Amino acid sequence: MPEETPRPNIVLWSLLLAALPAWLGLDAVSVAPNRIVPGSGHSAAEVAGLPGLVASLVPALAVLWLAWRPTRERLRLALGLVVAMLAALPAWLALAAAELVDPALPQARMGIGGGVWVGLFLLLLALIELRTRLTLSRPLGWALLLVPLASLALCLSLWLEPLALRREYAGRSQQFLAAIGEHLLLVGSAVGLSLVIGVGLALAMRRWPRARELGFAVLNFLQTIPSLALFGLLLAPLAWLSARVDWLAALGVSGIGWAPALLALVGYSLLPMVRNTYVALEEVDPGVVDAARGMGMSRGQVFRQVRLPLALPVILEGIRITSVQAIGLTAVAALIGAGGLGTFIFQGLGQAAMDLVLLGALPILVMALAADALLGALTDLLRPGGAT
Amino acid sequence: MIDLIHVTKRFGATTAVDDISLSVAQGELCVLVGTSGCGKSTTLRMINRLIEHSDGEIHIDGQQIRAFREETLRRRMGYAIQSTGLFPHWTVARNIGLVPRLLKWPQARIRERVEELMTLLGLPVSEFADKYPRQLSGGQAQRVGVARALAADPDILLMDEPFGALDPITRETLQEELRALQGRLHKTIVFVTHDMDEALRLADRLVVMDQGRIKQQGHPLELLREPADAFVESLLGGEDRGLKEAALLPVSERMLPLSPRLLARERVAHDASLREALSIMLWRHAERLTVVDDEDLPIGELSLRRLVGAKAHE
Known part of the structure; x- marks a missing residue:
């Protein structure tokens, strides 16, 4: 041999x-x-x-x-x-x-x-x-x-x-599909919103360095609140708001349901999103930026053609972390009536029907793995210099 | 042509560049040399307004640089730096075509220009055009950096320690290539380095800086022969100055016509430096060398006495 x-x-x-x-x-x-x-x-x-x-x-x-x-x-x-x-x-x-x-x-x-x-x-x-x-x-x-x-x-x-798992599904096939839809909608809007807000915050922090420490302090603090507590904390102010602002009530905002869930999910998603975006933009090789400016690129061109593409893999990493985290957290949001796959988990726990718990938990696991894999593959694809 | 007139740069309370005046003629290669923190990079970066000067005036071709938009000014000057600053997510060809693209040249002309430059700098187009910077060696990357700086055919080139991160052999090769390139292109070049050998090898005009001021400027030989003060002298190598000067002078400058005597056995090329000739003498224990031309034909001779500059006839 x-x-x-x-x-x-x-x-x-x-x-x-x-x-x-x-x-x-x-x-x-x-x-x-x-x-x-x-x-x-x-x-x-x-x-x-x-x-x-x-x-x-x-x-x-x-x-x-x-x-x-x-x-x-x-x-x-x-x-x-x-x-x-x-x-x-x-x-x-x-x-x-x-x-x-x-x-x-x-x-x-x-x-x-x-x-x-x-x-x-x-x-x-x-x-x-x-x-x-x-x-x-x-x-x-x-x-x-x-x-x-x-x-x-x-x-x-x-x-x-x-x-047993299939029997549980057979009784709830309609609910199951609806729950998956709700789950994905909540996760999608939370990740989308936190991406927009997060990139905005990261850009603001780059422009005003003093805002940085305050911003990260607030986001870190948000992250330390247990998710159940945060849902509970949002209940009173949202109920108060919907009782006084008609158009909010018309939108379906209330102390329970999708509104507090979405707010809490965005709150949790902001830290990884802002941190990754900020670090990604900040850590682009200063030599590359110096050359770009020295060659006569305008600030906008440097940002769009150099800084952003080079930062993109790390920003996507932030989206990946945020998505996986939000998929898991959304399960808990079922407790405050936001729907989603968590509903089955809590029903199952209440009825001591482990197979019903699995019916909720397994798709969450699959979603998290799929999001992880897809965004990971996308990150690899966008690495500077293309595929090696 | 670049003129700096009583230029000063202050960062808060510290003065990085202190009232310097400097004039670089068209086609001149001007090297700013000094220890780190002496203000040489700051001076270079003020010329393309990456740093704004605090006082004084900077002109290119007689016009104040502040009369231009920053981007317009920079696109008129090539810029090469130590870390190459190549964009890692762009191919070699795209990197080189950067400034022509900013200037909105037509695609075909950009491609033509990129290929011309790659050939000029010894980067075969078929092999390198589609490579990414991380697939290049240090020397290749720096060639791409220089090609990119030359892309829009600017009159002025600003180079900030471009060869500083290279190994000595690659560095010397690129220095020679830059000299050869300059012999053909006649750009106005401002070149920053802390390596005195590099400075002496490249400079038409050598500017020694210390603590934000110009200590002395002139042709390298002038500085070697008459350093203004102890600082310049020590920077130029102290006792080593003799050898550094010899490295700048060609054999042809000191050789004598062939005498009726027997040809000396050891030979030296007419365009070799006196330093190389001296080295051959030391190595071969020879007091006399035959000087040969490009075809290896004897055209003169060089004795040790002549080499060291003793009077021709005793």
Whole structure:
């Protein structure tokens, strides 16, 4: 072999050695005859029997073997196996549902247990590790996820009707879509508003250095107020305003609902937005700006053609942080009647229906990851000097 | 042509440039040299109004610089700086075409001019036009910087330690290229440096500055032979001055016609400096060198006595 034998990949070993006992020891699924009674847990061995269990262990053990001497080809093979395992997981769930759920009971449902969650989580981490080791590009990394996602979509539509999560969705498909719409609208307007205000503030701080310290002090203070408290604090003044200003009331502004939620979200979003925009504009290489001015560019030209394009990746980073943060915070805003996916989370908590909580939480997770990935890719695209 | 007449610059209570007068003729390469903080960069930056002077007058071609709009003034002057100031998000070609684009030249003419300049500065168009600055070596980046400064064919070039960040070999190559370029283009150049060897090598007019004032100005040889005071003398290298002067004088200045004697074995080119000739003598233990022309044909001879400037006949 021309290349030196590489050392074992500790990360993959740790991940898989943690996944195996979880898969073998924890409940893989739980089955309940209806929504009210708690489900009874079933381990992976109960679902597929001993031969099925052994079959499910083979690819994991193969990855361990490949990771012992991780050359590029072996890692590529391991990547294929991890993707295959991820894609097999929904199919395995479908198998479990067919095996365990009594078709005679229309309300019977199957919940996903700790074993599957832990396995899923650790396999995703293994995928990230392999992507990094193999230095795959970001789009390729996402393309790899399409295979398990396609498998999930297929199984959900064909065989996974008894899955508790799907049963919860089936009862609320209209509400679910509306909630996603509300959530996105709140996040979008909060990020949009804070972008406009944030860039304005950052520009003002650059022009008047004395405004800078005061501005950052206020924004830092805003950031320290717990989100629930801020929603509460806004309740009284907004209720007072809407009672006295007719056009505000006509707009739908009141102590609860979207108005206080939007205000609070913008308040929280301003700090990362202003900080990133300010730092980005401030840290453009002074030599470049000096040359631009010395060559005879006007102030406006320097800003538009030099400072702004060079600052853009860092500003986008601010938008990314703000978006991810707002997606999470908007869940809490459901408490003051702003709607969104948080509604399901709090309903689920109230009814001790964990699958309903998941119905709210999983899309939030997906949205946050998608926003992160999209804006991250955009940032890479806009790096000075283009793609390397 | 640039004239500074009793120019002063104050920053608050401190005076950075103190009542200096300086005149740079058309086609002259004027080097401002001094220790850091002596006011040489400030002086340069006042000429294109990146810094506004507090007192006195600055003229280019007889017109006050304040008569121009800042941008118009700057577009008439090339500007090159130590950090190159290349725009990292623009290709080499776009960087070079900056000022012509600001002046709204037609696209075709800009492209033609950019390619002409890249060829002039030894940057093959096919290889470099679409590269980004971070893909260039220090020397290449600085060539692009100089090309960009020359893009709109300005009469005046302002250069602020353009070669300061380069390794000694690249720096010397670029100095030679600048001299050669200046031999063809005859720009009026103001060049700031703290490197005395660079100053001596490049300058038609050498201006030594200290604490915001001009200590002495003139041709490098004048300063070497008659430094105005101890400060100028020490800046010029003290005891090393002899060698620095020798580096400025060509062999042809001291050589004698071929004598009937046997040709000396060691040779030196007629356009080499006396310093190089001396080095050959030291290295080869030779007291006499044969001077050869570009075709390597003997045209004269140089003895150690002549080289050191002793009278021709004893």
